[in-house]
Amino acid sequence: MSRRHIGWAAGAAAAALVAAGAITYAVAEDTGGPETERPGAESADAGFARDMAVHHQQAVEMSYIVRDRTKNEEVRRLAYDIxxxxxxxxxxxxxxxxxxxxxxxxxxxxxxxxxxGDMASGKDGALMPGMATNTELKKLGSLSGKQAEILYLQLMTDHHKGGVHMAGGCAAKCTVDVERRLAQGMVDAQRSEIELMSGMLKERGAQPRS
Structure with missing residues (x-):
């Protein structure tokens, strides 16, 4: 993996963080006016916000686990960005x-x-498609070096695929414009990271699990 690829990942993450502030402000305008109806508790907008928050939390957890299990700067930088x-x-x-x-x-x-709703797993802690199980998280925390890198990249690839599917659902179903645009941005960014991680796995003599 070249420094150019890592620089791209860092730059993409930085751009996402800058855009986030604008999106947060914009959603307040989108849903705060008296003429605008706020989404209901069972709407796609609310469902996506709840579910993706949970999905994202596990990605953060996995990334901090691998950061402490390898000294490889490329993987550590990717994990930090994610x-x-x-x-x-x-x-x-x-x-x-x-x-x-x-x-x-x-x-x-x-x-x-x-x-x-009937397809969401919940088995061994994997609440939604693409999420790692408790057993997989425990295994990630027990590995180090190249083995930890490979498992992390495989788990995060699966995680991103589940995230892309869910974000695509919001892009199609959500009614709040800025949330829908954020969801589409997640689709685009995570697809790019899936491609990046595929190359990183190949360099390590491995491949995505699915």
Whole structure:
């Protein structure tokens, strides 16, 4: 992996963080006016905000685990970029729920807003498609060096694929314009990172799991 690729990842993360502030301000304008109807608790907008906040939290957790399990600067930089970007986006999603005066949890299964409530797993801690299980997280924390790098890249690739699917659902179903644009931005960014991680796995003699 060249420094150019790592620089691109860092630059993309920085751009996402800068854009986040503008998006947070814009969503307040989009949903704060008296003529604008705020989304309901069971809307796609609220469902996506709740579910993606949970999904993002695990990505942050995995990234901090691998950061402490390898000295490889390329993987550590990628993990840092993912953790910072997704932690920032998670804060935005939860902030929007506060702005809309909606609960951050729901009695409905995850992804019900996508018509997939019965398909969300929950098995061994994997609440939604693409999420790592508790067993996989424990294994990641037990590995080091190249082995930790490979498992992290495989888990994060699966995680991103699940995230792309969910964000695509919001891009199609959400009604708040800035949230829909953020979701499409997630689709584009995570697809690029999937491609980047595929190359990093290949350099390590491995490949994505699916």
């Amino acid at each position: 953790a910072q970007t997704q932690a920032n986006q998670r804060g935005m999603l939860l902030g929007w729920l506060d702005l809309w005066e909606l609960p951050k949890v729901s009695a409905e299964p995850p992804m019900t807003w996508m018509g997939m």
